[in-house]
Amino acid sequence: MLNLTEKELESLLRFGLGTKRTGSLLSVKGAQLLHAGFLKRYLGEIKGGLNAPNEKVAASLMMRRCGMMTALHFYLFTACGKRLPADPSLMSWEIDDGGQGWAPSFYFEQEAEVVQENRRQEFEKLTEDVFKHHVDKLITACFQACSISKKILWENIAVYLFWMYETLQTEITDPALKKQAEQDFCYILYEAEPDLFGADVCENPLAKFYQGQDAEQTRSTCCLYYVTDKSGVTCSTCPRKKQKERVS
Numbered sequence: 001m002l003n004l005t006e007k008e009l010e011s012l013l014r015f016g017l018g019t020k021r022t023g024s025l026l027s028v029k030g031a032q033l034l035h036a037g038f039l040k041r042y043l044g045e046i047k048g049g050l051n052a053p054n055e056k057v058a059a060s061l062m063m064r065r066c067g068m069m070t071a072l073h074f075y076l077f078t079a080c081g082k083r084l085p086a087d088p089s090l091m092s093w094e095i096d097d098g099g100q101g102w103a104p105s106f107y108f109e110q111e112a113e114v115v116q117e118n119r120r121q122e123f124e125k126l127t128e129d130v131f132k133h134h135v136d137k138l139i140t141a142c143f144q145a146c147s148i149s150k151k152i153l154w155e156n157i158a159v160y161l162f163w164m165y166e167t168l169q170t171e172i173t174d175p176a177l178k179k180q181a182e183q184d185f186c187y188i189l190y191e192a193e194p195d196l197f198g199a200d201v202c203e204n205p206l207a208k209f210y211q212g213q214d215a216e217q218t219r220s221t222c223c224l225y226y227v228t229d230k231s232g233v234t235c236s237t238c239p240r241k242k243q244k245e246r247v248s
């Protein structure tokens with residue numbers, strides 16, 4: 001139904017692809033979340049399921065999940081030559097009420113299209129559709145809803161995208177595809193015009209977080225996940241290991 005092979009489907013499940021609507025009251029259209037007022041109420045409703053003490057922490061965790069969705073779009077394009085609709089009105093965040101906490105999957109209302117020609121132009125369009133028309137708007141809504149730093153949220157996106165392209169390099173065996181994946185990643189980091197990332201974006205919001213292929217990755221912001229964990233254990237890339245941050 002999504003015009004994906006079994007192998008593609010399986011690969012995309014790790015990025016949270018959903019294959020059905022769940023019917024949960026917490027399932028929500030991507031476009032609804034772009035309205036700050038709605039988003040604030042929604043964050044208030046899901047924070048309990050996330051074990052988050054406030055909307056700010058819930059927003060950061062939501063954008064970590066959005067990072068997976070971003071990785072899903074670019075994985076499908078780079079590794080499979082297909083694209084799913086990036087328009088937030090054509091997808092929904094589906095919640096499984098029987099699952100653990102708030103862990104959405106992404107349901108798309110239209111099937112994947114095969115990219116046939118003008119690959120470069122299509123990749124540029126994907127970059128604009130995913131970032132400018134969806135991710136940036138959601139980040140702005142989060143900022144308006146609970147004053148969370150946009151830098152934290154962009155880094156939440158960057159982490160998953162970088163991980164996906166680095167993992168691809170270890171998974172792909174075909175040299176031509178390997179090269180293509182490298183070029184796609186370079187395009188996002190160094191070649192894409194800043195205005196593809198958002199209406200008021202003056203510089204690439206992801207590139208500043210990339211520390212190089214073999215570098216030990218350390219986040220420059222803390223995503224606040226640790227406050228949802230009773231033991232408060234920090235991840236290995238957390239900047240809090242170097243500098244304590246206050247969570248409000």
Ligand code: SF4
Nearest residue numbers: 223224225226235238
């Ligand atoms: S420790 Fe790492 S995972 Fe935990 S909140 Fe900080 S950055 Fe996020």
